[in-house]
Amino acid sequence: MRKPQIVVSTPFRLHSHQQVYALQQQRYLQKYICSTWHKPQSFPYKYFRYLPKALQRKINAFCAKRSYEPIDAYYVEQHPFAEVVRVLLNELTRSRFNKYLVDWQHQTHDSIAAKRLKKLHPDIVVGYEISCAETFRTAKEMGITTVLDLANVHYEYCTPLEKIFDGDDFDHQLTKAINQRKEIEYRHSDYILCISQLAYNSLRDNGIPEEKIRLVNLGADLSIFQCKKHQQNEKFSMLFVGSVIKRKGVDLLLEALQELQLKNSELTIVGANDHNDILSKYDQSLFTHIPFLPHSELVQHFHKAHVFILPSYLDSWGMVVNEAMACGTPVIISDNVGSKDLVTKENGFVVPHGNVKALQEKILYCYHHRDELFAMGQKAGESVVKFTWEQYARNLCVVIDDIYKNRK
Known part of the structure; x- marks a missing residue:
């Protein structure tokens, strides 16, 4: 034919x-x-x-x-x-x-x-x-x-x-x-x-x-996004990757962290800001913003993070979730992120979209149980092997x- x-x-x-x-x-x-x-x-x-x-x-x-x-x-x-x-x-x-x-x-x-x-x-x-x-x-x-x-x-x-x-x-x-x-x-x-x-x-x-x-x-490209061998960072490290827009729930994440005021913690936001003023509304000491990273450098941030967070109001899939999990990082995502199909209680958390309290609850769990996160991340890596x-x-x-x- x-x-x-x-x-x-x-x-x-x-x-x-x-x-x-x-x-x-x-x-x-x-x-x-x-x-x-x-x-x-x-x-x-x-x-x-x-x-x-x-x-x-x-x-x-x-x-x-x-x-x-x-x-x-x-x-x-x-x-x-x-x-x-x-x-x-x-x-x-x-x-x-x-x-x-x-x-x-x-x-x-x-x-x-x-x-x-x-x-x-x-x-x-x-x-x-x-x-x-x-x-x-x-x-x-x-x-x-x-x-x-x-x-x-x-x-x-x-x-x-x-x-x-x-x-x-x-x-x-x-x-x-x-x-x-x-x-x-x-x-x-x-x-x-x-x-x-x-x-x-x-x-x-x-x-x-x-x-x-x-x-x-x-x-995800598993030749680039490879599972970490150990947790590199003692400070509790959170990572968000995506456009810095309300659709991605970045405002919810910052609101949650501004209320929690977690000691010895850090949030890295990687993504284009495109002149919107979302970040300016929050305490600048809460986060570090990086507008763009090539995949080779993004991997290092996935490896460094204890948990990856994408609380989108709506994301039909969310490729960064695959990439985070492939790197051995457990995830917190909303129930309106399509890649929730990959997430189980063994490798991450799914929270109701738009719910700051539910998001805070899972962040606090990760903060107080970070000794469990490396094992969860290894399970996350295993979960995406077929999603290449x-x-x-x-x-x-x-x-x-x-x-x-x-x-x-």
Whole structure:
């Protein structure tokens, strides 16, 4: 049987680089349409080394999230205009209009990808949520099989939570417009890939036929994130990794710690702040903030931490949970983090989302029982052995083969 020719389209990387690499390995990949992709030997990237050192560091951090060395540059088709405009305007406005710029970037990318389909004529197009409504409409007109990769959950599950973590910044009109596009994407998708049981259930419970849904869990790179051999730090050390936004529950974590005032303890927050003022509202002695770390350095922080904490209001999966557990660090996460599927009472804790008291209770348990945490971390490492990117690739390709075989 002829191998399928597949186009993957997304304006943001998310987990698409692993998907694209898996398809490339099977010779299924036709094109990877993205916003910005770092090609070190191409214009303009090869001239970045002549920029001032401070600017180089900032650009390198940006590019690190928009590259993956195993992907052959031949397959990558980048359209950077919208992302460059968004990033520059965010810098000028301190991200005041970021959500509108992000939405504009999604729509701009969607329009570009739809036009490119008419030239490429793939068998299957994989589009990412909020950025493929027009692409899928065009695909259906052309008889192309459509696969929605849902990195989130169904919008009916998500919207009430967005009202909580967005607070006064919640924009009803923008959310309504985005949800209408999501509805079009659901309707025009032949299949929907989701990344957790949480996401699967949200789709099923909101009327998406189960025969249309395929669950493919995400993984971690166990060649980088390796289990620690001993606990390196005597001071009680907590770690949060993720964007410094309310959605990730960083405000809940800081509120919990500000009340607890734990002696001889430390919290390290690793993640982009993007000009929001969450951190400024709390006692600065509570934490150390690091805007970005490459994986090679992030591993050291996972090894140093007694416990990893991700109290998100909503996270469809949360790859950092895999990575923390792979490093032998027990976790405290909320019940709205999809990777809770990995967590048992032997390797971590799951707390109700938005519940500061429950979060404090588990932090205090870890603080007073830190002699138990190393053994819990070893159990955590054992729990994620099957959740690798290699296994993700195998599961994905089984799904794609089935989709191609049964295409209409």
